[in-house]
Amino acid sequence: MRIQSALWIAVSVSALGLAFAHEAPKVDGVIQPEEYANVYRSEIGMELYWTVEDGKLYLGLKSPGKGWVGFGLESIEGPSADEPGHAHPMMLESDLLIAYVANGTATAEDLFTPDPGQPKPDQALGGQNDILEVAGTEDDSGTVIELVRPLNTGDAYDVALDKVIGEEIGVMLAYHPTADDFTVYHGPSTREEFEILLK
Numbered sequence: 001m002r003i004q005s006a007l008w009i010a011v012s013v014s015a016l017g018l019a020f021a022h023e024a025p026k027v028d029g030v031i032q033p034e035e036y037a038n039v040y041r042s043e044i045g046m047e048l049y050w051t052v053e054d055g056k057l058y059l060g061l062k063s064p065g066k067g068w069v070g071f072g073l074e075s076i077e078g079p080s081a082d083e084p085g086h087a088h089p090m091m092l093e094s095d096l097l098i099a100y101v102a103n104g105t106a107t108a109e110d111l112f113t114p115d116p117g118q119p120k121p122d123q124a125l126g127g128q129n130d131i132l133e134v135a136g137t138e139d140d141s142g143t144v145i146e147l148v149r150p151l152n153t154g155d156a157y158d159v160a161l162d163k164v165i166g167e168e169i170g171v172m173l174a175y176h177p178t179a180d181d182f183t184v185y186h187g188p189s190t191r192e193e194f195e196i197l198l199k
Contacts, residue, residue: 026052027146029106029135031060038199044192047175052199055149056132057161059097064142065190067176068100073159074170074193090116094172095159099134099145100180106136107180108147112157119182127157143175161198169196 026033036049036058048071049060063069071167075093091113098119099108110129112121114117123129136145161169172192176184 008125015025025049025051025058025060025146027058027133027135027148029101029137029144031062031144031146036060038196040194040196042173042192042194044125044173044175044190046175046192048171048173048196050196050198052151052161052165054152055151055162057151059145059147059149061099061145061173062142063074063145065175065177066138066143067179067184068098068141068182069145070096070098070174070186071173072096072172072174072193073161074172075159088093091119091172092116094119095157097131097147097149098182099136099147100144100182101136101138101143106134106145108134108145110149110158111182122155122157125157127155128153130155130158164198166199169198170194171196 031049037051040048042048045064047062051058059071061069061071072091073095094113096111096113096119097108098111099106108131110122110131112122112125113119114125130149132148134147136143170193172191172193174186176186176190
């Protein structure tokens with residue numbers, strides 16, 4: 001009987017451990033150690049964190065600047081879709097999530113780039129803002145943004161990420177040192193494109 005009880009406890013603890021290992025990040029503007037399943041530290045000083053859980057993409061972004069922070073997904077169907085990690089011409093047909101913190105409040109926008117270098121809010125194009133949650137903090141060390149969006153929003157202006165789970169996808173990071181205005185150009189030294197394995 002004691003052996004069976006010990007076995008039951010061991011299995012229960014193991015199951016709980018697995019549940020905790022896959023717990024979704026808390027969207028509070030603070031990125032805790034090991035909160036996210038994946039991390040990438042970029043050459044431009046930004047850090048990208050991500051977890052895929054319950055049909056959603058959880059993103060954490062750290063920037064050394066105090067302006068807007070951006071994350072981009074290259075189109076998987078548009079131009080250069082067969083070359084992940086290589087920027088489309090001036091972000092053409094890219095799916096963008098951009099956010100900033102002002103007066104302690106985080107604001108985020110879901111954008112698409114129908115024309116080279118001219119991102120527009122999805123809502124202005126007939127789509128919708130599919131960011132489910134956003135939180136952020138800002139201090140002398142820079143900006144932290146956390147946000148969530150569905151893997152598949154059903155929006156024609158968003159990348160259907162459920163189609164590329166377990167595959168590499170081209171992404172972009174960018175930030176502005178001071179400006180919160182999304183339309184202010186980030187500059188060549190505060191942008192990077194690369195591939196991540198979406199898992």
